[in-house]
Amino acid sequence: MAASTPLSDLRHALLSRGLEGMLVPRADAHQSEDCAPHDNKLAFLTGFTGSAGLALVLQDRALLFVDGRYQVQARHETDSALFEIHHLHDEPVAEWIAQNLPAGQRIGFEPMLMVNSQYQALQNSGCELVALSYDPFDAIWHDRPAPPQGPVSLMPPDISGELTTTKRARLGVKLQELGVDYLVVTQPDNIAWLLNMRGSDVPMNPVPHSFALVKNNGAVEWFVDPVKLTLVPPVWLMDISLKAPSALLARCQEIAAGKRILLDADNAPVAVSFAVEAGGGEVFWQPDPLTFMKAQKNLTELEGYRHCHLQDGVAWVNFLAWLEREAPARAQSGTPLTELDVQAQQLAYRQQREGFLEQSFATISAAGSNAAMCHYHATPATNAAIMPGSFYLNDSGGQYVNGTTDATRTLAFGDVSPEMRRHYTAVLKGFLGLITLQFPKGTQGHQLDAFARRGLWELGLDYDHGTGHGVGHRLQIHEQPYRMAKKVNPWPMLPGQIITIEPGYYLADNYGIRIENQVEIIFGMPGFCRFSSLTLIPIDLRAAELHLLTEQEVAWLDSYHLHVRDVLSPLVEAEARPWLFEATAPVHTRAGTPG
Amino acid sequence: MAASTPLSDLRHALLSRGLEGMLVPRADAHQSEDCAPHDNKLAFLTGFTGSAGLALVLQDRALLFVDGRYQVQARHETDSALFEIHHLHDEPVAEWIAQNLPAGQRIGFEPMLMVNSQYQALQNSGCELVALSYDPFDAIWHDRPAPPQGPVSLMPPDISGELTTTKRARLGVKLQELGVDYLVVTQPDNIAWLLNMRGSDVPMNPVPHSFALVKNNGAVEWFVDPVKLTLVPPVWLMDISLKAPSALLARCQEIAAGKRILLDADNAPVAVSFAVEAGGGEVFWQPDPLTFMKAQKNLTELEGYRHCHLQDGVAWVNFLAWLEREAPARAQSGTPLTELDVQAQQLAYRQQREGFLEQSFATISAAGSNAAMCHYHATPATNAAIMPGSFYLNDSGGQYVNGTTDATRTLAFGDVSPEMRRHYTAVLKGFLGLITLQFPKGTQGHQLDAFARRGLWELGLDYDHGTGHGVGHRLQIHEQPYRMAKKVNPWPMLPGQIITIEPGYYLADNYGIRIENQVEIIFGMPGFCRFSSLTLIPIDLRAAELHLLTEQEVAWLDSYHLHVRDVLSPLVEAEARPWLFEATAPVHTRAGTPG
Incomplete structure (x- = not known):
């Protein structure tokens, strides 16, 4: 008799209830982006730990549907003798069922974990959907973590x-x-x-x-x-x-x-x-x-965002000044800083700040080719060193008592190649092209997305993620409903909303670049809106081809940097101040500018 | 007994058939943009000659629904004792019926003139829709024009x-x-x-x-x-x-x-x-x-567009050189050129060109404040003079044996005001911002529209029309399905499609500005597209603040003008050649450029 697995246990349980199969989504009843361990049945069943996916368990086959990001990871984490990997979007499970299962098969599902659009698609797939009034995992998941009971x-x-x-x-x-x-x-x-x-x-x-x-x-x-x-x-x-x-x-x-x-x-x-x-x-x-009510921030909330971004800016500058001191010295000494070293130090700087509660998402601290994976998180197994001639990308943020922060900077350590400079400049020009925009009240995110891509498009390049997402007020880091992306977002952008601007570029196995500010949408000229940066962190210009910037782009950078310097220099630690001044110097004082 | 009118005759006819009312759209069975006189029942019934509208005739009331463009014209053309004017989009007829008529009223309609979405909306309005199998206008429209029988x-x-x-x-x-x-x-x-x-x-x-x-x-x-x-x-x-x-x-x-x-x-x-x-x-x-098959042009069609645009460019340059010679002299002599003079002369130049068949749409020849109405057509009653210190806008095109042309130029006669220069520059920068773009294959029109608006948005201004439309191959001037506009257009833009780029700005009672090139979508870098201009007409830079143009914008203008000069100078009439050279001079040789 073969050893029992979660999969064999589940099949047995289904059979005893007269079911031919069951759908197991990576979902909780709240459709949370991050679900609690108690709710991660998909990981228990399959071993797959990604943030989106769906298993279809049948008596003789089991299929795991994951999106493009997770095709490699899913194959790595699951037993190929047990699970076939399919594509969540290219071959939706409803379509697979319609084409591969005899009509009328009884397929169980938990109706608290399924939304209406998924249900309607499955209804048309030819199987008999059986809504379960019990949780079959209760019986088979013996060391199941307890449901979360976090204090309110x-x-x-x-x-x-x-x-x-x-x-x-x-x-x-x-x-x-x-x-x-x-x-x-x-x-x-x-x-x-x-x-x-x-x-x-x-x-x-x-x-x-x-x-x-x-x-x-x-x-x-x-x-x-x-x-x-x-x-x-x-x-x-x-x-x-x-x-x-x-x-x-x-x-x-x-x-x-x-x-x-x-x-x-x-x-x-x-x-x-x-x-x-x-x-x-x-x-x-x-x-x-x-x-919609929640996404339209009130003046107190907006003031809170300003306060916590000031705190977060101090933490960033202390951290970056430390990093710029330490990284070259450590690389030269043969014990270079690693991604995990750096994110620990960054967290320590954040923890010193007034009102800081916890990180707002798992930090992306990515050196060299690791940054080419835009959702990378460092582990001891992948922990790379920060070396000269490379980019280091840091995307992180904090939950503060009065708001939530999210920013990304990409730093050029040592001399980077002309190609890296070209790509960095294209991302920077996209960032500037969007952040300097004035647009009519009520414009929709998809109408603006391409401004952030123009610099890359000019080189025949692009990035495969959205350009901006809403950010909650001490709430979710990805807050609905506003987005700037290629995909249509029908909701009107208006003053008092908070969104990110974060173009990037990723060259597989080489490097990743992203520049991200969190912004408030503010009033512009009558009937128009502008973006006002909440984020207060110098933007690295060492890898930028400054002669390719327009006057408008240079003026924005100079004015932004002057503001960052003015508000942060009294607050950062003394050792960080010289670096802050250098990092916020006007463009015309830097090498590589014309005249 | 009151004199009979089309409205009273129609009411009588409806009553005799047991109908409480009838819908009379400005439509033919093909949903043509321009319908034949035989099909223009709405004009016969109401006097309204606009290109879109719908009448609802009841026994005691009659309503004419027209869109925002036509609110003034409809009141002017119809008898206010007979017709109430309503807004076609803000108060759709189905909604009006639901709110104002008792349920079950029998409302006739001609099912060859109605599309499914209109029918579905009316189905839900509470009235009883009666599809007519006869045309009630046959009996009441005594001098009705014959159906068109144009040779194929x-x-x-x-x-x-x-x-x-x-x-x-x-x-x-x-x-x-x-x-x-x-x-x-x-x-x-x-x-x-x-x-x-x-x-x-x-x-x-x-x-x-x-x-x-x-x-x-x-x-x-x-x-x-x-x-x-x-x-x-x-x-x-x-x-x-x-x-x-x-x-x-x-x-x-x-x-x-x-x-x-x-x-x-x-x-x-x-x-x-x-x-x-x-x-x-x-x-x-x-x-x-x-x-879709028709909109994706083949190489022979694409070559045809190039040929007819060469012919059209010659006609434009001969015309513009004549206009630039004549307009100031005529204005000074006290008998200035008028809009109708100018469009007649332009047509004469087009008629000299090889392969020219007819105009591709009614020319917009608009001086001064007439150009502020973006769909203006000159009549003897409105025929304005072309005077110094003003803009003259010309939007026209030809049907040629091998293609269809559509272009707009706005000319600055004499010294125009700083505000006019600012607005002209903003439109020009929008035009250049879009026409210089490289974008991924399959991008949708609404993703690119805003590039053409950025210059105006920066001033807190905008224009209330689309940015570009498809153009048929010796077919319709507005060809489906591709559009660049704020409204979502879901169809992927690909090489081999033909579209216009035509930002504008309209200051009511003052002036109108529009710059339009027809372009072919061509291959860019792998996976990317660019626009290649079909239109060969110098762009007036006299009203442009040249120091506000970027290097990329100047480079495009210089390269475009050099090409226009090269291909047209051997073909235009001798008198036009000096003007062509002046009009296509590089930006740096002009007044108002830095350095």
Whole structure:
């Protein structure tokens, strides 16, 4: 008898329930970007640790669907005798089922882990989808990590800028305008914003995994594990009806009769829509209004971003000045700094800053060819040295009490090749081309994306990621709904939104370049908007062909650097000050400029 | 008893048929941009002559829906005692009906004049839509112009570049790939392209009003008035089954049983879908594949565009040199040139050119504030003089045997104000910003549109029209499906497509500026595209602030002008040559440049 594996155990469990197969997505009920270990069934089942994927387990085959980023990693992490690797987008699982399985096969799925668009596609695949009312992994995952129970903390009004009561009242009005009786909120960052609370279930994601049911008078029922509320003074919970997360579906069914209930079209689990329909309610698929309310920052939040970026800028400058001192000396001494050394030192500098809580995402500290993988994270096995003649890329940020930061700098150590200079200049010109733009209020992200690519396009090059994403206010580092990317983003960009600008270039097995500032969208001339940088970090110009910059680009760089110098020089450590002055010198004083 | 009007006659006719109202769109069965006088029921009924609109005639009210361009003109042309003017987009007719009419009112419409999206919207408006099988205007429009019967002519293979037989075979394969039995073609330019014929039903629109039914083996049934085919040698019609246009619906119904039939989602009349469904067929709403096949030009067509643009460039230079000689002299003598004088002279120069057939659209010859209306056409009543200190805008083109041209130049006569110079420079920089771009194959028009606006955005300004449209090959001046505009255009831009680049700026009651080149999309670096100008006309730099141009912009202008000079100087009339040399001089030789 062969040793049991998670896969064989699952097959056995399915068979005993009369199922021919089951879908196991890398997802939790909140469609979180980072899910808790408790929820990572896909990793338990397959060994694959990437952040997106889906397994289809059948009795005689098992398939793992992952996107282009993860084709290599998935083959490396899974047992090829057990799992076939397929492409998540080029060959969607619904299409695979339609083409390869006899019609009517009974395929189980957990309806709390599936959104409506996935469900509709699978509905048309010819199989019989069986919604499971139990979690088959409970029986087979013996050392399963416990569900997260991170404490919830308060976000006081002097930081959030608006009382939860007025947020709830405003939301109620919006729901009435939409002709909706209830809203079911399943995105924890929307709950966090609405209730002025923050969570700690998953590191770097300060949101409470939980659900909310909001009536169109603003009344809130919060489905949250009470253990998480130990630190919350009862007075903050006074107008909130607390319930267990497991009660959500029954409650939705209970209140549904004759009601119109808004479920987020992209994120709500189909289980909720089943419950609403079972209770005689009408499901109204729409984006959650909270997503837009939250993305439009108020003045207090905007001030918070400025404060935490000042702190983060000090940490960056102290760190970069240290790095510029240490890296050449260590390389020459034969014990060069490594990616992990550097990110530890950077974290130490951040931890000195007022209001710093934790990193806002796993730092990308990437030397040489490691930076060519744009989602690289250093491990002891990959930990590369920072050597002369190469680029070092650092993409990192902090969660602070009053905001969230995210920035990237690419540093040229020693003399880099003419080709590296050409590519660095193209990325820099893309960054400048977009950040200097004035654009009409309401312009959509996809209309602006190409400005950041023009410099690379001119060389016949491009980068395969978006140009900018929203950033939460002490919330998610990738906040919906605003994006600048090639893909259409239909939402109007307006003053008071926060977004990143981060063009890059990646030459496989050689190097990676990215320059990223976080910006606030501000008013420009009447009817127009501009970007105002929150990020306060000198931009390395050593690898830039300065004679290729336009007057407008030079003027932006000089004015930005002067500002960075002015606000940071009183705050950085004394040893860092000379480096700060050098790094923020006007373009015309540098080598390589005309005249 | 009051005198009868078209409106009262129509109401009487509707009443006798038991209808409470009727929809009368400005449309023909082909959704033509320019419809024949025979088809312009809206103008007969209301007096409104604009190119888009819709009347809703009820027994006690009559409403005319027109878009923003036509709000003023509609009030001017219609009797306000008879017609209320509404906004076509802000208050769609379906919404108006839903909010203002009792449910179940019987509203007639002609299903050959309505496309599916309009029909679906009206279906949900609460009225009872009654598809009319007769034309109520036959009885009330006594002096109605006859349907057009313009002769069809051939487009020989040395000009079309591909035999109709291979086009039909390729189309058959595409239909099979789509799993379709038949395609119903209702867009005359698609028929013209497929059959290598050109029509003459409506001036400047060289397409034969007709329909086609194409089987998935490439066999064609052509529903066309045989009178139009008098000049076509029978051998060209050998493999085509000819039928009367009036036979289309019966034939569609006849062949439909058990078949899947492709109808163009945006342009096919709902009458055709009714016929297919009545015959037991399945309607497959998709873009007509011919739209894409036609837009991807072959090498012979591309060569034709180059040839006719050379001819058109000679006509433009002869014309502009004449204008630059005459306008100041005539203004000084007190009998200045007028818009109509100038466009007549321009036409005379075009008529001298080899292969010129007719104008490709009604010339926009606009002096001073008339040019602020971007769709202005001069009439004796509006005919303005060309005076010093002003801009003169000319947007015109020709149908040539081997292609279609479309270009705009704005000329600065005498000294123009600093503000005019600022605006002209912003438009010029937008034009240059886009035309110098290299972009990845498959980029979509809305991703590039903003490059043409950046110069204006920088001043807090914009223009309210698209940036570029496709141009047919001796076909429609606005050819589907490619567009560069703010609005999403999902179709990938690829080498071999023809498009315009035409940013502008319009200051109401003052002046209008537009600079337009027609371009071919060509291969750039591997995987990338560039624009190559077809248009060969000097760009007026007298109003440009040359010191604001970048090196790249200057390099493009100099190289473009040198090319224009080289290819045109041997061909233009002797008197025009000195002006051509001056107008194509390198930027650095001009006043106002640095150094």
